Amino acid sequence: MAGGAARFFKIFSKNIKEIRGPAPYTVNGLEVICVHCRYDRFEHGFAQLNTAFLSFLNLDFANRSANTLTCGRCGYVHWFNKEVKRGRV
Ligand SMILES: [Zn+2]
Secondary structure, rough: HHHHHHHHHHHHHHHHHHOOOOOOOEEOEOOOOOOOOOOOOOEEEEEOOEEEEEEEEHOHHHEEEEEEEEEOOOOOOEEEEOOEEEEOO
């Protein structure tokens, strides 16, 4: 019984990892390929392009965020100032 539960959770966590793990992305209709190692799966993140100075002046509307795609293999960070889409073309 306990072994069955452990097995279930192992499969469950594996699926979660696949859902949340590195995935293919497209930008501007093109599949993103790592410029360093040619890998095609990435972790999506955001990076603020803001400055502490603008925040200090309460001008956060002037701040923008960029999309970052971190290569799932070599870790190279790709920056995009456009929308990135999860999945292949
Ligand atoms: Zn890479």
